[in-house]
Amino acid sequence: MIKHTLRKYLSTILSLLICTSFSPLVQDSVDLQPYNLRLEDDELDGTDSTLYVTHDSGAPYPAYAIYGDSWSHTDVNPYNASPANMSGAVAINLTGYTHPILNVITSRFGFRRWKFHYGIDLRLSVGDSVRCAFDGRVRIARRGKAYGNYVVVRHYNGLETTYAHLSKMLVQVNDEVRSGELVGWGGSTGRSTGPHLHYEMRYLGQAIDPMLLVDFATGKPYKDAFLLTASHFDYVREVEKIRYWTVRSGDSLWSISRRTGTSIDYLCAANHISRKGTLRLGQRIRYR
Numbered sequence: 475m476i477k478h479t480l481r482k483y484l485s486t487i488l489s490l491l492i493c494t495s496f497s498p499l500v501q502d503s504v505d506l507q508p509y510n511l512r513l514e515d516d517e518l519d520g521t522d523s524t525l526y527v528t529h530d531s532g533a534p535y536p537a538y539a540i541y542g543d544s545w546s547h548t549d550v551n552p553y554n555a556s557p558a559n560m561s562g563a564v565a566i567n568l569t570g571y572t573h574p575i576l577n578v579i580t581s582r583f584g585f586r587r588w589k590f591h592y593g594i595d596l597r598l599s600v601g602d603s604v605r606c607a608f609d610g611r612v613r614i615a616r617r618g619k620a621y622g623n624y625v626v627v628r629h630y631n632g633l634e635t636t637y638a639h640l641s642k643m644l645v646q647v648n649d650e651v652r653s654g655e656l657v658g659w660g661g662s663t664g665r666s667t668g669p670h671l672h673y674e675m676r677y678l679g680q681a682i683d684p685m686l687l688v689d690f691a692t693g694k695p696y697k698d699a700f701l702l703t704a705s706h707f708d709y710v711r712e713v714e715k716i717r718y719w720t721v722r723s724g725d726s727l728w729s730i731s732r733r734t735g736t737s738i739d740y741l742c743a744a745n746h747i748s749r750k751g752t753l754r755l756g757q758r759i760r761y762r
C-alpha cells in the first residue's frame with residue numbers, strides 16, 4: 475500500500491529523492507525514455523539530493539510539477555523563481571535532442587559589454603528551418619520588440635527553449651510539438667543586425683548556457699542527462715551587481731570616476747573605451 479502510494483506520488487509530481495546511488499527509481503514517465511543516467515561520481519560532489527523531472531500524461535502542461543499552472547503566453551519569465559538559490563540538483567533528460575539549426579555561432583552566452591546575452595546566436599539564411607529541441611508544448615508564439623517573431627516551448631524534461639528573430643512562425647500557442655519539428659523559418663525580425671537564430675535554454679525562467687549541455691559543433695548533447703545546480707546561475711549575481719552611470723552634460727571620465735568612486739582604468743576596461751575617447755550624452759557607463 476505504501477509502495478503503491480509512493481509510486482503514484484512519483485508519477486504525479488516530481489520526486490525529490492535523497493540519492494546515494496543513481497538507480498533509476500523513477501520510470502513512470504510516459505513520453506520520456508527511462509532515465510539512464512550516466513553521471514560520473516565527481517559530478518555528484520556536494521550534491522546530496524537530485525530531482526528527477528517526470529511527465530504525467532494527465533497534467534495540463536509539460537513539467538507541471540515544476541511550473542504548476544503558470545502558463546503565460548506573453549512573458550518569457552513569469553515565474554518569479556530563483557534557481558540560483560536552489561539546493562541539490564535537477565537531472566535534465568537530454569535524450570531525443572534536436573539542434574535547432576547547425577551553423578556558425580556568432581555570439582555566445584554571457585556578458586556583451588554591459589548587457590548580458592541570455593542565449594546563443596547562430597548564423598542562418600532567411601527561410602532556413604528552425605527545429606524544436608525536445609518534445610513539448612508551445613507556450614509563446616508572438617512578436618516582441620527585441621526578439622522579433624519568437625517561440626517559447628515548454629519541454630517535458632523541465633527546460634524551456636526560445637527561438638527568436640524568426641521570419642515566420644509555424645506553430646501556435648498550446649500546440650504539441652515533437653523534437654525536430656519545425657517551429658519557424660529563420661529571419662532577422664526584432665532587434666537584430668542580420669539573419670540569425672537567437673536560441674535560449676531556460677529553467678524556471680532563468681537562462682542557462684546551452685553550450686554546457688550541447689556540443690554546438692555536432693549539435694549533440696554531451697551526455698544523456700545534465701545535472702543542473704545553483705552554480706549554473708552564478709552569473710545572475712554578476713548581472714545584478716552591475717551599475718551604470720548615464721552621461722550628462724559636463725561629465726568626463728574623471729568626474730564619473732569621482733562621483734562613483736571607481737577608477738578611470740576600471741571605467742575604460744569595463745566599457746571598452748579609451749581615456750582620450752569622448753563620451754556621448756546619454757551613454758551608459760558601467761561603473762560596477
Ligand SMILES: [Zn+2]
Nearest residue numbers: 593594595672
Ligand atoms: Zn542573441
